[in-house]
Amino acid sequence: QVQLVESGGxxxxxxxxxxxxCAASGFTFSDYYMxxxxxAPGKGLEWVSSISTSSSxxxxxxxxxxxxxxxxxxxxxxxxLQMNSLRAEDTAVFYCARARAGRMxxxxxxxxxxxxxxxxxx
Amino acid sequence: EIVLTQSPGTLSLSPGERATxxxxxxxxxxxxxxxxxxxxxxxxxxxxxxxxxSRATGIPDRFSGSGSGTDFxxxxxxxxxxxxxxxxxxxxxxSPWTFGQGTKVEIK
Numbered sequence: 001q002v003q004l005v006e007s008g009g010x011x012x013x014x015x016x017x018x019x020x021x022c023a024a025s026g027f028t029f030s031d032y033y034m035x036x037x038x039x040a041p042g043k044g045l046e047w048v049s050s051i052s053t054s055s056s057x058x059x060x061x062x063x064x065x066x067x068x069x070x071x072x073x074x075x076x077x078x079x080x081l082q083m084n085s086l087r088a089e090d091t092a093v094f095y096c097a098r099a100r101a102g103r104m105x106x107x108x109x110x111x112x113x114x115x116x117x118x119x120x121x122x
Numbered sequence: 123e124i125v126l127t128q129s130p131g132t133l134s135l136s137p138g139e140r141a142t143x144x145x146x147x148x149x150x151x152x153x154x155x156x157x158x159x160x161x162x163x164x165x166x167x168x169x170x171x172x173x174x175x176s177r178a179t180g181i182p183d184r185f186s187g188s189g190s191g192t193d194f195x196x197x198x199x200x201x202x203x204x205x206x207x208x209x210x211x212x213x214x215x216x217s218p219w220t221f222g223q224g225t226k227v228e229i230k
Contacts, residue, residue, distance in 0.1 A: 035219075045159075045167065045210055047219040061218050095166055100178070106214050108157035108172035110179075115166055 002026035002111055004096050009116030016086050016120070022079040022096030022113055030074035033099040035109060036081050038092035038118075048094070049081065050105055059105065064090075086120045093117050124149055124213050128222035134230040141198040143225045145211035150191045152215030158187055158196045161224075162207045170209075171196060201227070 008020040022034070035050040049060045049070040058070050069082040079096050094116050097109035125148040135141055145156070154174035159167035169178040171187035174194055184199040198205055206229050211222040 044223045045212070045221040047221070050219075059217055100169070100172060105217070106152070106155055108155075108169055108178075108212065108214060109159075109167075110169045110172075112166035112168070 004098065004111055004113035006094065006096055006113040006116040009094065009118045011119045011121065012086055013122050014087060014120055017082070017084045018086065018118060020081040020083065020094055020096075020116060020118070022081075024077045024079070024098075027098075027111075029072075029077040032102050033105055033107070034072060034079045035097050035099070036070065036079075036094055037097055037109065037112075038090075038094045039115075040089075040092045043092075046092075050099075051079070052105070053103055057105070083118070086118075088120050090118060091120050123218055124151065124216060124220050126211050126213060126220055126222035128209075128211060128225045130225060131223075132226045132228060134228050135201055136230045137201050137203055139201050141196075141201055141205070141227055143196040143198075143209055143211075143227075145189075145194040145196070145222050147192040147194070147213060151194075151213045154190050155213060155215035156187075156189070156194050157212045157214065158185075159210045159212060160205075160207045161210065167210065198227075203229075 003025045005023045036048040051058045067085045071080045096113045098111040099107040100110035129144045156174045158171040161167045175187045208224045
């Protein structure tokens with residue numbers, strides 16, 4: 001079945017780094033724009049970053065620009081989020097999600113992973 | 123950045139009742155690029171409505187969306203026990219994509 005599975009979360013000190021991964025299955029990964037959305041504990045949803053199918057276009061939220069890097073490997077059906085200079089306010093569950101119609105940034109997210117928790121604390 | 127404001131914050135209703143959730147945008151949402159998601163505790167969000175009024179695959183027809191411009195509504199015609207959850211609106215018409223703060227539908 002269509003599935004996204006995130007991994008790589010954990011506890012890190014402020015200023016540290018983590019690399020999140022999202023493994024896709026059940027669909028042609030290379031046909032879909034992909035995104036990361038996060039949710040701080042007890043809070044709402046915040047869009048983080050999105051990437052086109054060829055990686056030629058990437059968008060970032062201002063809150064992570066210059067610190068996070070989004071990439072994908074279509075041969076491995078995988079999405080990655082390299083997070084550097086982490087701050088306490090980055091503590092959240094990070095979800096990867098698929099654009100519903102495929103090759104559009106301006107699209108809803110129809111498939112979500114189960115999320116991976118990132119905790120930034122000394 | 124488009125700010126989405128959802129109301130009410132909490133809606134207390136009984137199974138079988140009708141739920142009406144509101145989402146107001148700080149500026150017009152392009153091409154009605156407005157979606158609604160349902161989230162239950164410890165679960166990922168689930169897409170219910172996209173394009174303001176189109177139901178996503180597998181979503182029951184008791185869920186309906188309406189609106190355009192800056193005012194959007196999600197209606198659940200008759201609440202089932204599994205519908206008690208938090209609902210978020212989301213605009214994807216302009217970057218940065220943004221979400222409302224959520225409306226919790228709880229059992230009265």
